[in-house]
Each structure stands twice: as structure tokens, then as C-alpha cells.
Amino acid sequence: MKVAVLSFAHVHSATYIELLRDRSDVDLITTDPDAPPGDPMRGKALADELGVTYRASYEEVLAERPRAVIVTSENTRHRQLVEQAAAAGAHVLCEKPIATTEDDAHAMIDACEQAGVSLMTAYPVRFHPAFTALRHTLAGGSLGSLLSVHGVNNSSAPGLDRPWFADPALAGGGAIMDHTVHIADLLDVLLDGEQPAQVYAVANTLLTRGGADQQEVESAGLLTLTYARGLVATIDCSWSHPPSHPTWGGLTLTCIGDRALIEFDAFPPLLDGYDAAQAGPRWEHATIDLDAAMLDSFLAAARTGRRAHPDGETGTRTLQTVLAAYESLRTRQPVVTGTTAWPLPHFEQGPAGPLFQRGDPPG
Numbered sequence: 001m002k003v004a005v006l007s008f009a010h011v012h013s014a015t016y017i018e019l020l021r022d023r024s025d026v027d028l029i030t031t032d033p034d035a036p037p038g039d040p041m042r043g044k045a046l047a048d049e050l051g052v053t054y055r056a057s058y059e060e061v062l063a064e065r066p067r068a069v070i071v072t073s074e075n076t077r078h079r080q081l082v083e084q085a086a087a088a089g090a091h092v093l094c095e096k097p098i099a100t101t102e103d104d105a106h107a108m109i110d111a112c113e114q115a116g117v118s119l120m121t122a123y124p125v126r127f128h129p130a131f132t133a134l135r136h137t138l139a140g141g142s143l144g145s146l147l148s149v150h151g152v153n154n155s156s157a158p159g160l161d162r163p164w165f166a167d168p169a170l171a172g173g174g175a176i177m178d179h180t181v182h183i184a185d186l187l188d189v190l191l192d193g194e195q196p197a198q199v200y201a202v203a204n205t206l207l208t209r210g211g212a213d214q215q216e217v218e219s220a221g222l223l224t225l226t227y228a229r230g231l232v233a234t235i236d237c238s239w240s241h242p243p244s245h246p247t248w249g250g251l252t253l254t255c256i257g258d259r260a261l262i263e264f265d266a267f268p269p270l271l272d273g274y275d276a277a278q279a280g281p282r283w284e285h286a287t288i289d290l291d292a293a294m295l296d297s298f299l300a301a302a303r304t305g306r307r308a309h310p311d312g313e314t315g316t317r318t319l320q321t322v323l324a325a326y327e328s329l330r331t332r333q334p335v336v337t338g339t340t341a342w343p344l345p346h347f348e349q350g351p352a353g354p355l356f357q358r359g360d361p362p363g
Contacts (some may be wrong), residue, residue: 003008007073098315100172120308121315124290152185155249172219179237184318196225202324
């Protein structure tokens with residue numbers, strides 16, 4: 001089956017390429033025409049390093065009629081590439097977040113439905129067997145009624161290597177846009193798609209304080225989600241790992257019921273020790289390859305023509321939580337999900353450094 005990767009902008013693109021390259025059932029083609037000139041992590045230079053076929057443009061790739069396409073571009077470019085792929089008859093896996101506006105997300109869903117192809121959102125953590133066990137435990141009743149959930153998705157700042165993550169025009173936001181959605185997807189699974197009644201958010205730029213160009217987006221965020229049933233969930237979505245941290249990131253979920261408590265860690269270390277060559281600690285992970293599991297599901301759906309999950313509607317629901325969080329930052333008030341339009345975030349300088357977002361954008 002012919003599969004294409006469109007853009008190498010996202011940090012996950014190289015991982016997907018390596019996994020697809022090594023599959024005997026995949027004929028892989030790639031392109032990254034928006035790559036900055038001379039960037040060794042982008043464009044033909046990366047394709048040559050990984051040993052994969054490269055084309056000069058999106059149009060050339062789609063002219064070869066791939067059956068499946070993976071979009072790993074900058075966030076605000078998702079819509080254009082998804083619509084192009086759908087028009088070419090390809091099933092689409094789109095990197096998260098699905099988009100940065102609801103209008104774009106709905107347009108992508110409509111384009112894929114009209115073309116008769118699947119649109120899948122890249123949420124690999126839901127494929128973890130331990131999360132499946134957590135879901136079954138909750139459904140089986142041994143946890144009792146779910147009272148609260150605390151989710152943490154932290155990492156190093158991706159903008160250190162990929163500057164577009166800190167550019168609102170390309171990323172749509174900062175840590176809230178980047179990391180809220182993984183936890184929001186797990187909540188979506190556990191709660192069967194139920195949306196929070198209210199979202200309240202706080203954020204700052206303190207973790208990436210440096211030049212003015214590093215303070216355009218938030219680097220730390222905390223969301224509180226309140227559901228009609230009385231459940232309260234929190235999401236720590238901060239870029240709080242320093243570059244020297246032994247792991248790039250991590251994701252945990254703590255579920256508290258009236259009978260028991262369950263903790264889920266998506267990336268637990270197998271070995272914890274000291275690496276003399278690197279002069280620092282080292283962890284070896286004890287987990288399945290979640291990206292590979294997600295790709296397996298996507299390719300199976302593309303091959304058979306069945307609907308892929310998590311789908312575009314799932315991606316849109318999680319995006320709504322993000323957009324409500326940004327509106328909460330603007331108003332400093334809890335926001336009802338899905339009722340407000342969201343302007344690009346901005347920050348103002350206070351006496352102690354960058355403050356939470358406030359007020360309407362200047363001009």
C-alpha cells in the first residue's frame with residue numbers, strides 16, 4: 001500500500017517515517033516543501049538521512065495517488081493538506097491538534113466525508129494496553145463512581161528545536177495547544193465523549209523566559225474541567241522538562257473513584273541508572289511503541305475502508321476544550337465549552353515577568 005508523509009515540521013514526523021519505512025506492506029513517499037533552507041531536520045536532507053523516497057511538492061506526492069496520507073505539518077497548515085489529501089482520495093491521519101479553529105476542523109471533516117475517506121486524529125496514548133485496562137476497570141464498576149481525574153502531559157519546550165511551536169501564526173498557541181489534547185482525548189474515551197460544562201485555565205511564559213521571541217506563547221498551563229455530573233478534572237500541560245531531563249516528556253493520569261484510585265503512566269522507566277558516557281541519569285522505557293500501535297490501526301482502516309478512530313469529531317471535541325481554555329485566559333473566568341470564539345493568545349509584561357493572558361488583543 002502506498003503511504004505518504006506530508007511535511008516534516010512536527011517532531012513526530014521522523015518517528016512515523018522510520019516506522020513506515022521498515023514495514024514490508026508499505027511503499028513510502030515523502031515531501032516537505034515548506035522546510036526552511038538548510039535545515040538538517042527538514043526537507044530532502046532528512047529524507048536522505050532516513051533513506052526514504054522524496055518528492056519536491058505536495059502535488060507530486062498526491063499525483064501518485066497514495067491510499068493513506070499522514071499530515072505532520074505546522075498546526076495551522078493542517079486544513080490545507082488534509083483537504084488536498086482527501087481530494088486525491090487518500091485516507092488521512094492528521095497530527096494533533098486537528099486544527100487551531102473549529103471552522104478549520106469542521107472543514108477538514110466535511111472534506112473527508114465528501115471524498116469518502118477516513119480522517120483520524122493522532123492520539124497514540126489511547127492505544128496503550130494499560131489505558132485499555134483502566135477503561136475496562138472503570139466500566140466494570142470496581143473503581144466506583146468517578147469523582148476526579150488529574151492528568152499531566154509535560155515535556156521539554158519543542159520550540160527549542162522547532163521554532164514554529166512558539167509562533168502563534170503556525171502553532172495557534174503554546175503549551176495549552178500542544179499538550180492539552182492528549183489528556184483531553186483520554187477523558188473523551190473514559191467519559192464516552194461527554195464534554196466539560198466549564199473550563200478554567202491559568203498560564204504563564206516563565207519556563208521559556210528569554211528573548212521576546214520566546215514569550216509569544218504560554219510555556220506552562222493548568223486547566224480545570226468541570227462536568228455536569230460533578231466530576232472535576234485537571235490537566236497540567238506544561239513544557240516543564242529542562243533540556244537536560246533524561247526523558248523528553250511523559251504522560252500520567254490519576255483517576256479517583258468513591259471505591260478506589262487508579263494511576264496510569266504511559267511511559268514508565270524499565271531501568272533507572274547513571275550513564276557515564278552522557279554524565280547523567282538514564283532511563284530505559286518499559287512500554288509498547290504507541291506510535292506503531294496507532295499506525296497499525298490507521299493502516300488497517302485505510303486498507304479495509306472502515307472508519308478510523310479516533311476520528312475527526314474526536315479531534316474537534318478535544319480542540320473545543322483547548323479553545324475554551326484560551327477564552328478563559330482572556331477573560332479570567334470559567335468558560336462554557338464551545339460557546340466562544342478564540343483570538344490568538346498574547347501576553348503582557350508585569351512587574352514579576354510575563355503574566356497570564358488578559359484583555360483583548362491590541363489593535
